[in-house]
Amino acid sequence: MHYISEILPSLLSGAGMTLQIFLWTLIGSLPLGLILSLGLISKIKPLQWLINFYVWLMRGTPLLLQLIFVFYGLPLIGIVFPRYEAALFAFILNYAAYFAEIFRGGLQSIDNGQYESARVLRLSYGQTIRKIVIPQVVKIVIPSVGNEVINLIKDSSLVYVIGIGDLLRAGNVATARDVTLVPLVLVAVLYLLLTAVTTFVLRRIEKRYSYWK
């Protein structure tokens, strides 16, 4: 017990870093993913190709490689990111690609009749997307987005590779130093707590959207 209270502060500060990366990645990648998905369903072919290429690149290479590339690779051509910014940059670009594909699926499941119905009521494209399409898409994509969100909590542990002190790294350091399993078990418990809270929040959001069918 004494040992736990001794290492808990460093684990919690690591968890704080994990949470920061988690939140900023969501704040950056959800809107970016939405914009990209509108490009994916647009009728402008070159735009579609470009975004498809982007999605292929981001989903087709390991996030770990992307992190290393941004932090260790880009400086070789003169683009230098500090650690934390490098991590956010890579995570936002990577997750936006996944979200774009999820949103594209959601957008395509909206019946064309809804667009036509909005059109004969003379709503503009922007009004149609904001008032008619997005509210319906959100409901459809919540479960898939939730999956990615849970994944993100755990993926954030990849930042150890560029030397950021997150939750996993804090536990790893303590285990190596004190030669005991306890820190790793605590790390697992903290991750489970984070995912439990996130799952709860996601359920609440899902419930909020269950007022219509």
Place this chain on the structure above:
Amino acid sequence: MLEIKNITKSFGDRTIINKLSLTVKDGEILSIVGPSGAGKTTLLRCITGLEQVDSGDFLVDGQPFDPYTNRSNDSVIGVVFQNFELFPHLTVLQNITLAPTMVLKQSEAAAKAEANKLLARLNLGDHGDQYPYQLSGGQQQRVAIARALAMKPNVLCYDEPTSALDPNLRQEVEKLILSLKADGMTQIVVSHDLTFAENIADEMLHVEPNQSK
């Protein structure tokens, strides 16, 4: 009065509508009938601006207009779709007030008062706060009519108004369309149901698949 002169519409090398002209007088009902594949729905989609005609003219009260590009605030054509295409995430009242507030820039209160009047007129008085999935097919259709009427159209169009409903509701629809006529509404009804179309029509237009060779 709505006049359509010599409109032609082709998809690829298939001419669906060939030099068709028609006139609907104010307060009258035009029924467009014909077997499936004759181009009834295409004709209606051209009139409602969902398809662009290849050639021909549209006149409302002698003024030329193009339904495909019309975005002015003088609402011209209202549409009741075969499957109604209500917005499932909005209440009945919100379905009706959305376009008047966003397109016609009516105040929330004015649009709501107007919508409640329409709901009362269409015997939907207590359903304003319900969602479309909570309504029967006949009620959904009346909401779709109210939503179209809220935009104060010169002409109200129906695509197969009886086909998505229980057969014994046919007379209800007849009564409703005739009562709107009594209020002075000009209406165009596309139907494959000849008896129904004859019962309501002032003028009949028969379209045949072969006319357009």
